[in-house]
Amino acid sequence: xxxxxxxxxxxxxxxxxxxxxxxxxxxxxxxxxxxxxxxxxxxxxxxxxxxxxxxxxxxxxxxxxxxxxxxxxxxxxxxxxxxxxxxxxxxxxxxxxxxxxxxxxxxxxxxxxxxxxxxxxxxxxxxxxxxxxxxxxxxxxxxxxxxxxxxxxxxxxxxxxxxxxxxxxxxxxxxxxxxxxxxxxxxxxxxxxxxxxxxxxxxxxxxxxxxxxxxxxxxxxxxxxxxxxxxxxxxxxxxxxxxxxxxxxxxxxxxxxxxxxxxxxxxxxxxxxxxxxxxxxxxxxxxxxxxxxxxxxxxxxxxxxxxxxxxxxxxxxxxxxxxxxxxxxxxxxxxxxxxxxxxxxxxxxxxxxxxxxxxxxxxxxxxxxxxxxxxxxxxxxxxxxxxxxxxxxxxxxxxxxxxxxxxxxxxxxxxxxxxxxxxxxxxxxxxxxxxxxxxxxxxxxxxxxxxxxxxxxxxxxxxxxxxxxxxxxxxxxxxxxxxxxxxxxxxxxxxxxxxxxxxxxxxxxxxxxxxxxxxxxxxxxxxxxxxxxxxxxxxxxxxxxxxxxxxxxxxxxxxxxxxxxxxxxxxxxxxxxxxxxxxxxxxxxxxxxxxxxxxxxxxxxxxxxxxxxxxxxxxxxxxxxxxxxxxxxxxxxxxxxxxxxxxxxxxxxxxxxxxxxxxxxxxxxxxxxxxxxxxxxxxxxxxxxxxxxxxxxxxxxxxxxxxxxxxxxxxxxxxxxxxxxxxxxxxxxxxxxxxxxxxxxxxxxxxxxxxxxxxxxxxxxxxxxxxxxxxxxxxxxxxxxxxxxxxxxxxxxxxxxxxxxxxxxxxxxxxxxxxxxxxxxxxxxxxxxxxxxxxxxxxxxxxxxxxxxxxxxxxxxxxxxxxxxxxxxxxxxxxxxxxxxxxxxxxxxx
Numbered sequence: 026x027x028x029x030x031x032x033x034x035x036x037x038x039x040x041x042x043x044x045x046x047x048x049x050x051x052x053x054x055x056x057x058x059x060x061x062x063x064x065x066x067x068x069x070x071x072x073x074x075x076x077x078x079x080x081x082x083x084x085x086x087x088x089x090x091x092x093x094x095x096x097x098x099x100x101x102x103x104x105x106x107x108x109x110x111x112x113x114x115x116x117x118x119x120x121x122x123x124x125x126x127x128x129x130x131x132x133x134x135x136x137x138x139x140x141x142x143x144x145x146x147x148x149x150x151x152x153x154x155x156x157x158x159x160x161x162x163x164x165x166x167x168x169x170x171x172x173x174x175x176x177x178x179x180x181x182x183x184x185x186x187x188x189x190x191x192x193x194x195x196x197x198x199x200x201x202x203x204x205x206x207x208x209x210x211x212x213x214x215x216x217x218x219x220x221x222x223x224x225x226x227x228x229x230x231x232x233x234x235x236x237x238x239x240x241x242x243x244x245x246x247x248x249x250x251x252x253x254x255x256x257x258x259x260x261x262x263x264x265x266x267x268x269x270x271x272x273x274x275x276x277x278x279x280x281x282x283x284x285x286x287x288x289x290x291x292x293x294x295x296x297x298x299x300x301x302x303x304x305x306x307x308x309x310x311x312x313x314x315x316x317x318x319x320x321x322x323x324x325x326x327x328x329x330x331x332x333x334x335x336x337x338x339x340x341x342x343x344x345x346x347x348x349x350x351x352x353x354x355x356x357x358x359x360x361x362x363x364x365x366x367x368x369x370x371x372x373x374x375x376x377x378x379x380x381x382x383x384x385x386x387x388x389x390x391x392x393x394x395x396x397x398x399x400x401x402x403x404x405x406x407x408x409x410x411x412x413x414x415x416x417x418x419x420x421x422x423x424x425x426x427x428x429x430x431x432x433x434x435x436x437x438x439x440x441x442x443x444x445x446x447x448x449x450x451x452x453x454x455x456x457x458x459x460x461x462x463x464x465x466x467x468x469x470x471x472x473x474x475x476x477x478x479x480x481x482x483x484x485x486x487x488x489x490x491x492x493x494x495x496x497x498x499x500x501x502x503x504x505x506x507x508x509x510x511x512x513x514x515x516x517x518x519x520x521x522x523x524x525x526x527x528x529x530x531x532x533x534x535x536x537x538x539x540x541x542x543x544x545x546x547x548x549x550x551x552x553x554x555x556x557x558x559x560x561x562x563x564x565x566x567x568x569x570x571x572x573x574x575x576x577x578x579x580x581x582x583x584x585x586x587x588x589x590x591x592x593x594x595x596x597x598x599x600x601x602x603x604x605x606x607x608x609x610x611x612x613x614x615x616x617x618x619x620x621x622x623x624x625x626x627x628x629x630x631x632x633x634x635x636x637x638x639x640x641x642x643x644x645x646x647x648x649x650x651x652x653x654x655x656x657x658x659x660x661x662x663x664x665x666x667x668x669x670x671x672x673x674x675x676x677x678x679x680x681x682x683x684x685x686x687x688x689x690x691x692x693x694x695x696x697x698x699x700x701x702x703x704x705x706x707x708x709x710x711x712x713x714x715x716x717x718x719x720x721x722x723x724x725x726x727x728x729x730x731x732x733x734x735x736x737x738x739x740x741x742x743x744x745x746x747x748x749x750x751x752x753x754x755x756x757x758x759x760x761x762x763x764x765x766x767x768x769x770x771x772x773x774x775x776x777x778x779x780x781x782x783x784x785x786x787x788x789x790x791x792x793x794x795x796x797x798x799x800x801x802x803x804x805x806x807x808x809x810x811x812x813x814x815x816x817x818x819x820x821x822x823x824x825x826x827x828x829x830x831x832x833x834x835x836x837x838x839x840x841x842x843x844x845x846x847x848x849x850x851x852x853x854x855x856x857x858x859x860x861x862x863x864x865x866x867x868x869x870x871x872x873x874x875x876x877x878x879x880x881x882x883x884x885x886x887x888x889x890x891x892x893x894x895x896x897x898x899x900x901x902x903x904x905x906x907x908x909x910x911x912x913x914x915x916x917x918x919x
Contacts, residue, residue: 599897
């Protein structure tokens with residue numbers, strides 16, 4: 026039996042079903058389903074997404090038999106409606122629309138009024154006794170076909186239309202000021218416009234506008250299928266992580282007209298309020314208009330409730346459709362409709378886009394209404410729904426044109442939300458300004474650990490380089506701090522304290538607003554609002570916690586962040602980075618820098634003794650905040666050169682503060698320089714060379730634990746040694762850790778239950794996991810570094826070429842950015858091997874993940890499938906991980 030490429034619907038029956046989204050697309054499946062349940066849907070047929078798939082896999086050729094099948098279905102449509110495409114007396118007109126399995130609003134093409142030509146337009150005029158309507162439909166078709174199918178710039182058509190309005194319509198109506206509506210343009214003016222449109226078309230394509238409806242149809246199908254690989258569509262799929270689709274289906278549907286006069290209209294409605302989730306009928310419509318007019322904003326629409334007054338019977342029919350569709354699909358629906366001379370037609374329905382607040386309310390309300398189960402509600406919420414609840418946003422009441430006026434630059438949206446403040450260019454200036462009560466945005470070419478104090482103080486962070494997993498992004502995400510990175514148009518001059526784009530210059534002290542949800546930077550302080558958690562959020566997250574198996578911890582370095590993470594549902598700390606504590610105050614910075622510059626062990630120990638009380642105090646605060654929840658503390662990880670200044674002026678200042686010669690400071694810093702510090706003297710290698718660092722840190726941890734125990738605060742410290750490559754290396758450091766820990770407990774006369782484990786972040790450690798597990802009491806996968814070392818890619822530099830690797834139009838080597846979502850084929854294979862080997866040696870080996878992947882839903886699902894004990898992520902991603910863990914548990918049950 027020949028493969029079926031076209032599915033017909035009409036006359037109350039459809040060949041397809043609502044379950045066939047993968048091949049009919051969301052729109053085609055919806056049209057079939059609505060036809061089958063008896064709704065008033067115009068007739069037509071759907072070309073499957075398999076045709077699109079074949080087209081791109083076969084050198085842009087269509088499958089054998091497809092053209093014949095399409096022709097048969099067109100003849101069937103003509104027979105059903107009693108009209109022929111292009112007939113000069115009573116023409117059938119059709120729309121040609123895209124429709125993939127996943128909604129991609131505005132990303133692909135639509136062509137309306139196909140079938141009109143110089144002869145059929147006159148037949149339509151006679152048949153409808155409305156020549157203006159027919160001419161208006163024809164001019165729309167020329168623009169859509171020309172711009173979509175043939176690539177004629179839309180602006181060329183718009184310029185001609187504007188000229189007609191200015192030169193003829195305004196004069197005729199005696200309008201001196203003000204806007205001329207499309208509906209003001211009369212027949213004579215439309216006639217001239219059509220002639221000029223055809224001239225624009227010919228000038229651009231070197232061909233006459235096609236008069237053969239068959240040629241128009243094939244050209245339109247080509248255009249819609251071609252739009253699947255348009256840059257905006259490819260980018261949208263990459264951003265939304267839409268993969269695995271065959272392509273777009275193409276829907277050819279009989280045209281119905283909302284622009285036939287005052288008893289016609291078109292609109293879009295939602296079965297519930299998409300902003301609040303309230304159970305109210307929500308939408309807009311335009312009378313005497315076509316669908317594109319609503320979207321384009323050419324005229325101001327009226328509210329859906331006005332339809333009840335204007336056409337009460339139609340409104341009643343529409344409310345019945347609303348109820349029927351919502352109960353049928355068990356979700357809030359976005360419905361497109363047209364009224365043609367008093368008759369209602371439903372053109373499309375799909376699950377409606379909604380705000381994060383609305384997503385929670387709709388899901389929980391539908392459980393209460395017994396439309397869906399709690400499991401359905403959990404599976405319906407996305408990570409973006411949760412993210413959207415946390416961050417301040419630019420006031421949505423600000424008009425779009427005002428935003429455009431203030432736009433300065435656009436970079437990569439790294440951490441959602443928005444922040445306003447005055448521009449500063451150094452971390453120290455950020456700290457000083459914040460101490461004076463000012464709100465600042467820290468602007469840097471890139472950030473380093475030395476900037477952490479200023480990053481924490483700033484309201485937002487803007488960098489010229491880096492990607493979503495750069496230092497700035499990772500640290501900012503941990504604090505839920507708005508961040509835009511990779512804004513390569515920025516020209517930053519630290520000496521002049523300016524940042525410029527083209528001729529526009531922003532000076533230190535000027536106000537800016539950054540939007541971490543879109544990557545936009547605005548040259549003024551725009552008003553922000555903070556969304557509030559809806560009641561439904563707590564209900565749904567409680568349901569999620571009831572079904573998940575994975576524990577969810579957090580990556581934090583301060584008591585404040587620990588308390589915040591607990592409020593967000595964290596069940597412990599999976600990564601406390603001790604080195605961040607060294608930058609918290611100036612006194613700490615000097616102490617760590619004195620230790621690094623020291624030439625002998627005795628001086629190093631004295632400097633470390635200065636740091637010990639600070640570290641201990643921090644750990645006490647963190648243990649108190651966690652109160653019995655496990656706390657995994659990673660000993661020092663970065664190379665020492667990251668803690669010292671690198672400019673001559675700053676080095677001289679450090680020498681002065683340490684009261685030692687400048688040449689000694691410079692010589693020591695020069696010696697610390699490494700060609701590839703990421704693979705250099707860092708992590709546990711530092712503790713092998715300078716064991717006194719380990720001694721101080723372990724003592725601070727255990728003294729803090731003992732102090733808390735004396736105050737009846739439960740503590741469960743887990744000491745983690747980073748960058749281990751061998752079991753012998755781990756044993757040397759683990760044994761020393763235990764000696765220090767036991768010594769402190771004897772001194773304090775306390776007994777603390779603690780663990781000593783390691784990060785698995787070097788491929789060699791994963792390969793030797795069975796040997797390492799003989800020493801380690803837990804594994805925590807540091808997937809940031811493990812990804813870098815396995816792929817041989819720097820996460821800070823990969824932004825220059827990684828887009829090509831995930832772009833399906835270019836290399837398409839990787840499915841996703843491996844620094845955002847775990848590379849399950851490569852890195853994932855190493856992790857599976859390490860777990861299997863580790864638990865072969867130690868059956869009850871505790872397994873966790875503490876890289877950024879711990880907050881990525883797909884990576885969390887991988888962790889669930891591979892029987893991790895917990896995932897750990899930044900505080901503001903804890904709720905996302907909780908939800909993802911619940912969704913993974915529900916999927917595995919299925």
